[in-house]
Amino acid sequence: MHPRSIFHFIGLLVLFLGLSMAAPLAVSLVFQDGSTESLALSMGVAVTAGLLLSLATRSREDVQLSHRDGAAVVSLGWASAGLVGTLPYLLSGAVPGLTNAYFESLSGFTTTGASILSNIEALPEGILLWRSLTQWFGGMGIIVLSVAILPFLGIGGMQLYKAEVPSPVVDKLKPRISETAKTLWKIYILFTGMEILLLLGGGMPLFESACHAFCTMPTGGFSPMNASIAHYDSSYFDGVILVFMLVAGVNFSLHYRFLKGETRIVAKDPELLTFLGLFAVFTLAVTLDIYGSVYQSLSGAFRYASFQVGSILTTTGFATADFDQWPACSRLILLCSMFVGGMAGSTGGGIKIMRIVLLAKHAYREVLRIIHPHAVISVKLGRTPVGEDVLSSVWGFFLLFLGLFIVSTLVMAALGLDLITAFSSVAASIGNTGPGLGAVGPVRNYLGIPDAGKWVLIFCMLLGRLEVYTVILLLVPAFWRK
């Protein structure tokens, strides 16, 4: 372990976040929204703290971070970013109290999108932009994490993606991160820009277009509007945002390959096909369920079903309807979608399609093994056989995810929440989705959750975002031994 280097990195991160506050600061000046002073102060505090920390931990030699350092960096990095993110909220008085501010901030950086705000539209534009940017930066972090760090830590089957990283694969962490980051961030920025232009083209004001695009690509789901996307009641905006949510739910390495012209490989990707297949099946089922009972036109039912399924499956969390009022079957499908989540290597949360596919194939393999006890049957993803160690690590991930979900739900229930709120608030947090059912439904918010419960959900957001293992590793004594 290299604690000095780890803290140096954290210092740089804090410095970067502080500098990035220049954008909301500029916006607050343009809109004269009254948040200029508090944003300037936040920026000053963050830049100073970042500078001091990075300078104090500066080192002459170029230390190569190990994978173990990588795990510590990401956990500590996300937690610290959450702390920096509270500054504008607290100093402007937009969010009352540290618990609420940290909840809102970490919900941003983990791209969860769960909010404690009751009247979002009352907030100054500068603060709203900062809120959107926490998600956008969070998404950038995830791309690096899931393509450059998790595969090499061998977490939850992500080692499968080692070969797919679009950069020279070397065993040291630093050069890989920077190479990968450059390539995939360009794609991320490109899509964000495209979405802004398309929303602008449809007549959405620039500020709102930017805020929504900043929260779509990281599958975040914060909206500057109280009613989320339902505010616009426009099938054009619904369609544009749905498409970009789905794009954000796709492995960014596939986008890279697609842009390089390897369309054949992309079109045959088994995880992509499953992702689109699940989206289609879930949309169909929900459409049929809400057609007649909630919406009187089939096209209306399809429009709201597809948006909500796309939003929850990719774990974005934007809403165009109060799905908490939908029939039980639709709500259950959306709950399942929260658990499934996007593709591995996307900015989406949840268990991830790749893992669901491998788990299902493994279960079927075991049925065949009973019939043919002596046959060697390997599980394949597409045409590639998947090693037993990878399967084993996927199972480990799945059980940890499920176990922590159950324990957290029990704690939330013990804190006095009803069953459905307890269940869905944890599902929406550990899956990084945002809105749940019941008291945390899409037209409600997390303000009423007791403080202790908010901290449980904060922990769940971090667990989900860092693929459980990265956080759990830090709690195992063996991790700290040399």
Place this chain on the structure above:
Amino acid sequence: MHPRSIFHFIGLLVLFLGLSMAAPLAVSLVFQDGSTESLALSMGVAVTAGLLLSLATRSREDVQLSHRDGAAVVSLGWASAGLVGTLPYLLSGAVPGLTNAYFESLSGFTTTGASILSNIEALPEGILLWRSLTQWFGGMGIIVLSVAILPFLGIGGMQLYKAEVPSPVVDKLKPRISETAKTLWKIYILFTGMEILLLLGGGMPLFESACHAFCTMPTGGFSPMNASIAHYDSSYFDGVILVFMLVAGVNFSLHYRFLKGETRIVAKDPELLTFLGLFAVFTLAVTLDIYGSVYQSLSGAFRYASFQVGSILTTTGFATADFDQWPACSRLILLCSMFVGGMAGSTGGGIKIMRIVLLAKHAYREVLRIIHPHAVISVKLGRTPVGEDVLSSVWGFFLLFLGLFIVSTLVMAALGLDLITAFSSVAASIGNTGPGLGAVGPVRNYLGIPDAGKWVLIFCMLLGRLEVYTVILLLVPAFWRK
């Protein structure tokens, strides 16, 4: 496959069930309860059908059944027993309609204990005894299944128990079944007798004592009383029944070893310790949750918590309190208990303690593997290392169980049930527990579930009882190929 032998076995089973109707017939004569005629007719039909089928499929050569035949026999056997069980219900008019009658009957033979009866006490004694006997016979079947068949089919990790079968292990099915059956059935009968005596000693009438004992040892949970065990409001009866529920939740091979004097081995059994540990922890948590909020005395809270936890964890389903009115956390713990279930090799349902232990250990192993990527770390149960193939098969079981649970819950929700009823009715059926929450709570029943939903639950009961794989195998084309 030997279809002739399979049907011969089914014929013998039907014949046996028919002959066993002599007991309720005798009881109906004693009580003059008006069901004598319908029971005699049921007996006649079953005995005739059984005789005809077994004679028609008689074979001169002594065919040795393969393991594949074993899987077909158990699925078909349970389904046929369910059919025979409907005769007394339908002919006496005690249960209206085939769907209800099959539901009640299969709920008996799978030792689930879910009932569609609103006024149980209004039923003739002969029918009530038959209802209890369906569970008792079901329990006998499970003992054979889980100790003599599943380990050799290699289902869901049950291969671990190959060595524990208290009989000369040979590769052919028949001698093993009969040897094992004799030994373990004696223990089963012994415990049933002990419970009857203890209940009698406390002043419970003989008929009711017998009915309750017949439904405790198979972890069934049918009671001849509308209010289940709450009817007696006696801490003595609560205590006796709780102890025997826990006894029934223990691997019967351990009872055998205990009676042989191998108490040291029994006391160190890791699955037994986990079972008792979970019982203690769940009881403690529920006690604290309901103390003050539901019960004003700590001893009262403990009494009702321990009984309900014991009943649900062992998947028996007797009730001394309407736990559907308890706080969310207690209801959630009981829901979790339904999934956990008893020990492997017991008459309990659910996922089974052994599998939960292996899954948890495997997940922890994967954490260690990330820290020490090149170390070989084996998962152990007690001191015995568990093979990767066993782990793999446990995972397969777990995913099939979970996947079928989710799909069934979706279907129940699509049929119009609310979320909690849909969720808990499937959990209580696939876990073979009986009572759930909401509309199928402990003081309510399954009569109001739509017919299609009853068939879904019937399928779930069978899936859960036959450890999922045994039923799923029959649906895979490869199973039927030579």
